[in-house]
Amino acid sequence: MRIETICTGDELLTGLTSDTNSRFFQEALLDRTGLTVRRGAVVGDDRQDIIDAIDLAVSRADVVLVSGGLGPTSDDLTAECAASAAGVPLVQSEEALRHIEERFKARGIVLSDNNRRQALVPRGAEVVLNTEGSAPMFIQSRGGCVLFFVPGVPREYRYLVGEHVVPRIAARKVTTEVRKLALLKTVGLPESHLDERVRPLAAKYPQVLFGFRTHPPENHLKLLATGATEAEANELLERVVAEARVVLGPTCFGRDAQTLPGVVLARLEERKEFLALAESCTGGMMAEQLTSQPGASESFYGCACTYREEAKTKWAGVPEGLLAQFGAVSSESAEAMARGVRESTGVQWAVSTTGWAGPGGGDAENAVGTVYIGIAGPSGVTVHKHRFHGDRERVRSFASATALDLLRKQLQG
Numbered sequence: 001m002r003i004e005t006i007c008t009g010d011e012l013l014t015g016l017t018s019d020t021n022s023r024f025f026q027e028a029l030l031d032r033t034g035l036t037v038r039r040g041a042v043v044g045d046d047r048q049d050i051i052d053a054i055d056l057a058v059s060r061a062d063v064v065l066v067s068g069g070l071g072p073t074s075d076d077l078t079a080e081c082a083a084s085a086a087g088v089p090l091v092q093s094e095e096a097l098r099h100i101e102e103r104f105k106a107r108g109i110v111l112s113d114n115n116r117r118q119a120l121v122p123r124g125a126e127v128v129l130n131t132e133g134s135a136p137m138f139i140q141s142r143g144g145c146v147l148f149f150v151p152g153v154p155r156e157y158r159y160l161v162g163e164h165v166v167p168r169i170a171a172r173k174v175t176t177e178v179r180k181l182a183l184l185k186t187v188g189l190p191e192s193h194l195d196e197r198v199r200p201l202a203a204k205y206p207q208v209l210f211g212f213r214t215h216p217p218e219n220h221l222k223l224l225a226t227g228a229t230e231a232e233a234n235e236l237l238e239r240v241v242a243e244a245r246v247v248l249g250p251t252c253f254g255r256d257a258q259t260l261p262g263v264v265l266a267r268l269e270e271r272k273e274f275l276a277l278a279e280s281c282t283g284g285m286m287a288e289q290l291t292s293q294p295g296a297s298e299s300f301y302g303c304a305c306t307y308r309e310e311a312k313t314k315w316a317g318v319p320e321g322l323l324a325q326f327g328a329v330s331s332e333s334a335e336a337m338a339r340g341v342r343e344s345t346g347v348q349w350a351v352s353t354t355g356w357a358g359p360g361g362g363d364a365e366n367a368v369g370t371v372y373i374g375i376a377g378p379s380g381v382t383v384h385k386h387r388f389h390g391d392r393e394r395v396r397s398f399a400s401a402t403a404l405d406l407l408r409k410q411l412q413g
Contacts, residue, residue, distance in 0.1 A: 001173060003029070004061040005040040006053050008068040008078055009152060012042050021067055021157045028162055030224070033170045034179025045069065050081040058085075058145045063169055065161070068152030070135035072114040079138070082149055083122035086142060090120040093127045096136040103134055125149075132159040139168075146172070177226050180233040182241050183213075184221040187260060187405045189251040191219045197247050201240065208240050216394070217401040218260070221248070250409055260404050261289040267411040268299035274347035275407070277303040278316040278337040280328065280354040281371055285400040301347045306337060316340040316352070329355050329366050331383045338374030339381050349411075350376040351403050357395045371399040375406055382410075 005025065011017040022040060029035050041057070043049045050069070057064045069078030083090045097119035104111040118135040121127055125138040133156040140147045148168070150160045186194060191214050198221060202210040211222035223240055227233030245252055254263050268275055277286055287303035290296050304315040309328050312318040317340030318333060326332040334352050342350035355371030362368035369388045374381055384406060388398040 001035055001063060001169075002038050002061045003035060003063045003065070003169070004057045005037055006050075006057060006064060006066045007040070007042045007152070008045065008050055008066070010044045010075070012068075013044050021152065021154060021161075024154075024158055025065060025161050025165070028166050029169065030179075030181050032166050033173055034177070034181075034224075034226075035169065035173065045075045045077060047077055047081055047084070050077060051085045054082065054085040054147070058142050058147070061145055063172070064145060064147045065165060066147060066149045067157055070118065070149065070151045072112070072118055072134075074114075076117075078149060079120055079122065082125075082138075082140060082147070086122055086124075086140060088123040091123045093119050093121050093136065093138075096121065096127055096129065099129050099136070100134050128160065128164050130156055130160060132156045137164060177228065178230045178233040180225050180227070180230070180237045182223045182225075182237055183256050184223065184241065184244055184248065184252050185218055185254045185258065185260075186220070186248055186251040187218050187253055187401050189219055189248070194219050194221060194248075198244055201243055201247065205236070205240050208236065217398040250412075253405065253408060259289075259293065260401060260408070261286075262293045264404050264408050264411065265290060265293055265296055265299045267408065268349070269295075271348075271411065273349060274299055274301045274345075275349045275351065276301040276341050276345040276347045278306050278312075278341040278350065278352040278374075279303055280306050280312065280337070280352070281357045282353045282396050282400045282403070283307060285396055286351070286353070286403060289400060289404070301345050304341055312337060312354075317344055329361075329370065329372065331372055331385065334372035334374035334383045335376075335381050338376035338383075342376040348378060349407065350374075351407055352376075353399055353403055355395075355399065357392045357399075359392060369395050371395070371402075373399070373403045373406060375403075375410060377410060 005022055007019055012019055026037050041053050043053045069076045100119055101111060121138045122140060125140050128137040130136050133151055133153055135151045137150045137160045148165045150157055191212055207226055209224040213220040225233050225237035227236055253260050279286055284303060284305045290300050306312040306316045309323050313320055316337040318336040322332055322336055334354050337352035338350045352374035353371060356362045356368045358368040371386050373384045386402055388395045
């Protein structure tokens with residue numbers, strides 16, 4: 001089955017908005033049907049460009065997912081273009097209009113004429129109500145191609161794609177093959193090295209598709225196994241996953257939906273231990289990542305964002321004389337920060353970061369990008385010096401991931 005996507009909106013071409021929707025569709029499609037998208041297009045808010053993109057996709061695809069341009073404003077052109085491309089007029093969907101009227105009434109908002117526009121759909125289209133928003137999804141059939149039109153608002157898009165689009169595609173799938181996907185996640189391993197390590201496995205298992213995804217500071221290995229039955233595909237996938245984990249060693253921290261902060265918290269919870277942080281150059285980034293995980297309070301004590309030297313002294317117990325002698329960006333400072341916050345909180349584990357995130361700062365001994373990471377635990381304190389390259393956000397991001405990964409490795413022995 002050939003599947004294509006069309007995303008509409010000037011904001012996607014000017015850099016004002018990033019396309020996060022397509023990734024959701026691609027992952028859901030692969031995970032739930034074993035199918036992949038063959039081609040994707042992004043077009044601006046131009047009538048003829050949208051019509052041309054729809055016609056071109058229809059000429060070669062079995063399924064097309066079109067997103068965006070179903071709002072109430074004058075630059076929302078998708079429904080109009082879908083009708084023009086099919087050679088039919090727009091008609092009012094009474095079902096969609098009632099849904100919009102009830103939605104506005106429930107919220108105490110006056111319904112304007114441009115909101116009523118959202119109930120207009122191409123004649124002959126199937127309408128699917130959108131419980132997450134106003135604009136409905138509508139479905140057209142043109143020859144052997146089916147087109148799904150959904151709003152571009154991420155919350156609405158994900159609801160309609162997950163609950164209605166993907167199940168309909170799965171129902172159209174005609175194949176005896178079953179595909180199963182696994183995603184192995186690594187940190188601290190360059191993509192080229194990841195490829196090199198698993199290359200012998202790819203040759204050993206030709207019935208498994210090996211793919212790679214860079215998600216800085218992580219690199220992911222995608223494994224897509226094909227079998228005649230679900231049991232056969234699962235057995236093959238698990239065998240390859242087990243061998244890949246051996247090859248990747250400690251660089252592999254998780255699988256599928258697991259996250260690095262989530263893995264660290266889970267290990268702490270298993271051990272019934274707590275973690276506290278003293279962050280300088282990372283400025284609370286590790287704390288944000290940890291607290292974004294549900295149930296973080298079961299293992300995460302808290303964070304001291306010790307950005308200035310006075311904060312390192314008052315909140316992390318770093319002696320003023322030590323800072324004067326060695327400086328804030330030093331192994332000695334990282335060690336004192338980790339030790340101090342561990343002692344003041346009484347937790348089992350503490351992590352510290354101090355360094356030059358850039359673009360300013362740095363000296364002859366510690367260039368911009370240098371970060372010291374302290375890990376204080378029951379057996380003492382270790383300090384690791386790293387040099388990260390790139391802009392300020394990249395340095396902070398890589399430093400945070402590296403610190404959490406160092407803790408993970410100590411927790412896992």
